[in-house]
Amino acid sequence: MNLSRREWFRGLSAAGIAAVAAPAAHAREAKTVHPEDVGMLYDSTRCVGCRACTTRCKEVNGLPLDVVKTDGVAYNAPEDLSASNKSILKLYKNGETEAFVKRQCMHCADPACVSVCMAGALHKTQNGIVAYNKNVCVGCRYCQIACAFDVPKFTWNEPLPLIVKCEMCRHRPEGPACCEACPRGAMTTGTMAGLTEEAHRRIGNDPDKYDPKIYGEHDGGGLHVLYLTSKAVSFENLGLPDVPEQPIPQTSETVQHTLYKGFVAPAALFGLFTFAQYFNERRRQAAEDAQRENKS
Amino acid sequence: MSEHQAERPLGGPIFTPTLFVLLAIIFSGAALVCYRLLFGLGAVSAMNDGYAWGIWKPLNVVTFTGIGAGAYAVGLLTYVFNRWQYHSLVRSAIVVGAMAYTLGGTSVLIDLGRWWNLWVTFYPPLYNLNSVLLEVAVCVMTYTAVLWVELTPPILEQASRWKYEPVRRVAKWGLPWVRKALPFVISVALLLPTMHQSSLGGLYMITPTKLHALWYTPWLSGLFLMSCVTMGFGAVVIVENLTSLNYRRRMDQRLLGRMAPVPAMLVLSFIAIRLIDIAVQGKLPYIWTFDFYSKLFLVEMALFLTPALLMLLRSVRKNRGGLFISGVLLVLAGTVYRFDTYLIAYKPTTGWVYFPSLGELLFSACLASTGIAVYIVMIKVFPILSGVPSRKKPTIVAQA
Numbered sequence: 007m008n009l010s011r012r013e014w015f016r017g018l019s020a021a022g023i024a025a026v027a028a029p030a031a032h033a034r035e036a037k038t039v040h041p042e043d044v045g046m047l048y049d050s051t052r053c054v055g056c057r058a059c060t061t062r063c064k065e066v067n068g069l070p071l072d073v074v075k076t077d078g079v080a081y082n083a084p085e086d087l088s089a090s091n092k093s094i095l096k097l098y099k100n101g102e103t104e105a106f107v108k109r110q111c112m113h114c115a116d117p118a119c120v121s122v123c124m125a126g127a128l129h130k131t132q133n134g135i136v137a138y139n140k141n142v143c144v145g146c147r148y149c150q151i152a153c154a155f156d157v158p159k160f161t162w163n164e165p166l167p168l169i170v171k172c173e174m175c176r177h178r179p180e181g182p183a184c185c186e187a188c189p190r191g192a193m194t195t196g197t198m199a200g201l202t203e204e205a206h207r208r209i210g211n212d213p214d215k216y217d218p219k220i221y222g223e224h225d226g227g228g229l230h231v232l233y234l235t236s237k238a239v240s241f242e243n244l245g246l247p248d249v250p251e252q253p254i255p256q257t258s259e260t261v262q263h264t265l266y267k268g269f270v271a272p273a274a275l276f277g278l279f280t281f282a283q284y285f286n287e288r289r290r291q292a293a294e295d296a297q298r299e300n301k302s
Numbered sequence: 303m304s305e306h307q308a309e310r311p312l313g314g315p316i317f318t319p320t321l322f323v324l325l326a327i328i329f330s331g332a333a334l335v336c337y338r339l340l341f342g343l344g345a346v347s348a349m350n351d352g353y354a355w356g357i358w359k360p361l362n363v364v365t366f367t368g369i370g371a372g373a374y375a376v377g378l379l380t381y382v383f384n385r386w387q388y389h390s391l392v393r394s395a396i397v398v399g400a401m402a403y404t405l406g407g408t409s410v411l412i413d414l415g416r417w418w419n420l421w422v423t424f425y426p427p428l429y430n431l432n433s434v435l436l437e438v439a440v441c442v443m444t445y446t447a448v449l450w451v452e453l454t455p456p457i458l459e460q461a462s463r464w465k466y467e468p469v470r471r472v473a474k475w476g477l478p479w480v481r482k483a484l485p486f487v488i489s490v491a492l493l494l495p496t497m498h499q500s501s502l503g504g505l506y507m508i509t510p511t512k513l514h515a516l517w518y519t520p521w522l523s524g525l526f527l528m529s530c531v532t533m534g535f536g537a538v539v540i541v542e543n544l545t546s547l548n549y550r551r552r553m554d555q556r557l558l559g560r561m562a563p564v565p566a567m568l569v570l571s572f573i574a575i576r577l578i579d580i581a582v583q584g585k586l587p588y589i590w591t592f593d594f595y596s597k598l599f600l601v602e603m604a605l606f607l608t609p610a611l612l613m614l615l616r617s618v619r620k621n622r623g624g625l626f627i628s629g630v631l632l633v634l635a636g637t638v639y640r641f642d643t644y645l646i647a648y649k650p651t652t653g654w655v656y657f658p659s660l661g662e663l664l665f666s667a668c669l670a671s672t673g674i675a676v677y678i679v680m681i682k683v684f685p686i687l688s689g690v691p692s693r694k695k696p697t698i699v700a701q702a
Contacts, residue, residue, distance in 0.1 A: 151512075266431075283381050
């Protein structure tokens with residue numbers, strides 16, 4: 007075998023490209039909301055900001071109060087979602103216009119946190135809840151990086167820390183405590199099919215009041231928490247991020263599974279590297295032999 | 303083979319003042335680790351729920367292993383592209399790589415909140431194959447072991463000259479076996495960085511809404527792979543220069559100069575791919591908005607372009623200082639690219655700020671010191687560096 011260097015390089019690069027490009031790219035299918043899955047519907051136009059929901063959330067989930075003292079009086083005044091708040095109520099205020107927004111895990115149909123979690127500590131339950139299993143969590147916090155809504159929180163000051171996020175009260179047979187606590191029916195729970203229908207019904211009954219969009223119906227590939235708002239306050243005002251309709255994990259999973267499909271590309275590269283070494287070694291030996299012959 | 307080409311141990315005293323300084327930093331870092339284990343990550347770091355990964359990821363893991371990718375870069379050149387002349391650079395690069403990866407791994411272990419659950423990464427039934435981080439974790443742990451296996455030849459070579467007979471016998475018995483297996487070990491050692499260095503970029507493919515448009519691309523994997531190779535080359539140039547300045551050894555400037563166009567061309571392709579990708583995605587206007595991110599991008603591009611252009615100049619390649627500075631810039635460019643992707647161009651949804659704490663900086667310094675200390679000891683004890691004069695010959699030392 008006697009290849010010129012140029013031929014050798016050409017062969018090498020062709021093999022390399024073939025190894026990487028061989029498995030055709032098939033976009034990984036989006037995971038969608040199942041009509042029978044559980045979900046929640048938050049109607050900003052109905053919420054009066056009483057915070058019964060977040061208080062009850064703390065009770066049933068055993069979360070500590072965020073005590074702030076004002077004039078010697080202690081209040082539970084949490085600022086944002088945190089390791090002690092799986093759910094929070096925030097206020098949007100612009101002049102006379104006011105609206106509340108409740109934030110918690112969105113329970114995406116196709117969650118980024120579940121996609122990135124190494125051993126499935128964050129996982130989807132049968133009925134669509136994004137749940138946490140601390141026993142296989144290494145605390146890498148990649149879920150926090152991945153979540154487009156910045157939902158998972160971490161107990162930073164614990165020697166044995168945890169990821170904390172809303173799990174839709176999956177430990178309670180009665181369902182989410184926040185929905186139960188709401189005196190105005192602003193936060194309700196039910197099946198996704200039922201909630202979507204109800205949301206459309208409310209918009210249809212009062213098209214002048216409601217923004218025609220249901221946030222979460224398609225956003226992020228579909229969320230298990232749907233939001234309604236009035237025409238006066240946009241979803242952006244409420245602080246709900248603008249996420250694409252394509253599920254967040256689709257790109258990375260498509261790229262990774264294309265590169266690693268059947269482990270063909272890595273195996274091919276391994277073969278290529280081994281063959282190259284064998285081939286180069288033989289050439290080197292031949293050159294050395296020739297040199298020795300010339301000398302003698 | 304001419305005398306200065308074969309690798310030899312440097313010899314000389316192990317416990318130097320430099321080593322004591324490094325040890326002091328290492329021990330204070332170790333104390334910090336104890337504190338972190340007792341009081342949690344929040345007690346030593348400024349990381350928060352918005353910036354859940356601080357500087358430990360981009361610096362200790364991604365930059366350190368980028369520097370350690372010299373073993374990958376020179377390995378590819380020597381073994382796959384048949385440039386045997388660069389073989390004299392391989393061993394030193396592998397020692398740097400072995401240390402960089404060991405320390406990167408250590409950093410991750412300390413950074414893991416629930417480190418006692420790390421067993422899950424050794425237990426395939428639990429594997430979530432969608433997780434890029436799982437690929438990184440398994441691959442990096444394997445590669446770290448492989449790098450140390452790659453170092454068995456120099457260690458055994460030295461052991462076969464040791465004064466204890468049993469050690470000599472074991473070393474002499476083992477050496478042919480190790481040499482026979484080495485091509486396969488090398489293949490694995492070239493495959494694994496291809497996988498995890500690309501995945502280190504791939505980690506951020508999950509953040510389309512959080513990573514700034516100029517950095518977010520489905521090609522993150524490829525860009526990280528290319529830039530780790532250029533960083534690796536830069537690191538080899540730096541280490542070669544530093545060891546020959548500090549110790550009694552000759553550096554082959556011509557060899558480094560001849561290698562320089564490789565990273566230069568790689569950097570130019572990196573820039574081209576990045577710009578084409580930005581153009582194809584229709585994100586070009588982001589470059590000339592001249593806001594913070596656009597300026598950051600331009601600085602980053604300049605940092606990549608400068609060493610590439612310098613290294614293409616014959617005068618720079620011949621000039622020791624010129625090539626050294628190009629090497630430093632290569633590493634710096636890759637480092638800045640990594641920090642931008644992991645931290646600076648990464649934006650969580652609301653009002654979070656992050657600036658590394660003293661504790662985080664100290665731990666990084668502790669890891670870097672460990673790497674330098676072990677490297678120095680290794681090159682003194684084992685045949686790692688080329689161009690070390692034989693100690694049997696009397697050397698003429700000028701008397702001051």
